[in-house]
Amino acid sequence: MKSIKIRLELNNEQSTLASKHAGVARHAYNWGLSTCQEAYKNNKKRPSSIDLHKKLVKEVKTANQWYYDVSKCAPQEALRHLDSAYKKAFKEKKGLPVFKKKGIRDSFYLEGNIRTENNKIKLPVFGWVKMSETFDLADIKNVTVSKMAGHWFAAFKVPYAIAPKQTKSNPVGVDLGIKTLATLSEGTIFENKRPYKKAKRKLAIAQRKLSKKYKKGQPQSKNYKKQQQKVAKIHYKIACIRKDSLHKLTTHLAKNHSEIVIEDLNVSGMSKNHKLASAILDGGFYEFRRQLGYKCEWYGSVLTVVDRFYPSSKTCSSCGIKKTTLKLSERTFHCESCGFSCDRDLNASLNLKSKAVSYTVSACGVPK
Numbered sequence: 001m002k003s004i005k006i007r008l009e010l011n012n013e014q015s016t017l018a019s020k021h022a023g024v025a026r027h028a029y030n031w032g033l034s035t036c037q038e039a040y041k042n043n044k045k046r047p048s049s050i051d052l053h054k055k056l057v058k059e060v061k062t063a064n065q066w067y068y069d070v071s072k073c074a075p076q077e078a079l080r081h082l083d084s085a086y087k088k089a090f091k092e093k094k095g096l097p098v099f100k101k102k103g104i105r106d107s108f109y110l111e112g113n114i115r116t117e118n119n120k121i122k123l124p125v126f127g128w129v130k131m132s133e134t135f136d137l138a139d140i141k142n143v144t145v146s147k148m149a150g151h152w153f154a155a156f157k158v159p160y161a162i163a164p165k166q167t168k169s170n171p172v173g174v175d176l177g178i179k180t181l182a183t184l185s186e187g188t189i190f191e192n193k194r195p196y197k198k199a200k201r202k203l204a205i206a207q208r209k210l211s212k213k214y215k216k217g218q219p220q221s222k223n224y225k226k227q228q229q230k231v232a233k234i235h236y237k238i239a240c241i242r243k244d245s246l247h248k249l250t251t252h253l254a255k256n257h258s259e260i261v262i263e264d265l266n267v268s269g270m271s272k273n274h275k276l277a278s279a280i281l282d283g284g285f286y287e288f289r290r291q292l293g294y295k296c297e298w299y300g301s302v303l304t305v306v307d308r309f310y311p312s313s314k315t316c317s318s319c320g321i322k323k324t325t326l327k328l329s330e331r332t333f334h335c336e337s338c339g340f341s342c343d344r345d346l347n348a349s350l351n352l353k354s355k356a357v358s359y360t361v362s363a364c365g366v367p368k
């Protein structure tokens with residue numbers, strides 16, 4: 001099994017409901033903790049999570065009507081958490097559990113009839129909730145919902161392979177770009193999202209403001225810290241937008257192609273070219289490869305990573321002749337040898353496709 005965490009796109013009503021669930025979980029945890037502390041004070045044994053839950057249902061739930069608005073799993077799991085926190089504290093000789101505060105690691109747990117369909121997940125009490133990513137999977141046992149930097153996330157476990165090996169027979173080469181996110185050898189282009197550019201501009205402005213507020217060798221002001229948080233939030237937003245578009249790309253690739261050929265982009269090896277290195281880091285190559293890796297496992301596709309010294313950009317995809325120079329500014333690849341001409345990135349992706357194992361080993365050039 002593998003853990004997956006997906007950002008949820010909750011509407012106002014669902015967002016309120018999520019806060020309520022986290023609130024009940026926190027309340028139950030803190031109540032359980034003070035009950036345990038009381039027991040220790042009176043030299044009594046700490047009540048088990050089951051005993052605590054019974055007591056909670058009898059005494060706390062009836063006195064706090066808002067407990068009835070949320071799934072019963074939320075307080076129950078919170079008490080189980082408390083129990084394991086105590087056990088961990090004794091076993092690893094770590095600090096005893098402390099009271100939870102609102103807004104810090106807000107989370108809750110749900111179990112029951114949970115399933116996904118396209119970009120929606122069905123949760124008990126909530127019903128259908130939108131996710132930031134498409135995910136087809138039936139039968140999820142349980143889910144932990146948590147809040148991070150103003151967004152709610154659902155975490156759950158999925159089996160390693162979700163689709164049977166399909167008879168897809170179309171390898172694809174993928175060229176990750178600077179101007180565009182990716183160019184596929186089939187001709188499809190994945191653009192960089194516009195909100196991404198907008199957020200980047202915003203980040204530059206926010207960072208400038210931050211540096212103006214900075215005082216060297218002095219404790220930083222409240223305003224500085226506030227601005228620092230603003231910058232962190234924009235950083236996070238950019239990461240989210242990037243991740244979203246990468247998810248769309250990697251799902252498309254793994255679902256529709258038998259083999260995906262990519263280039264190994266070694267970022268440290270590119271440090272000579274700062275502009276390119278930052279663009280690649282920005283494009284999130286590691287995240288791209290990580291997502292593609294596990295999605296290929298799910299959808300039964302092969303991921304082939306081509307050596308980073310392979311000159312995918314400089315080679316003519318038509319006749320195979322390698323150019324000695326190719327400027328980064330040359331957007332169109334033109335072969336003097338055979339006269340072939342095409343978009344630079346498409347040419348690179350076609351070269352990568354030709355490196356597909358299933359493509360090259362078969363006879364007569366017919367892919368297996």
Ligand SMILES: [Zn+2]
Nearest residue numbers: 316319335338
């Ligand atoms: Zn050529």
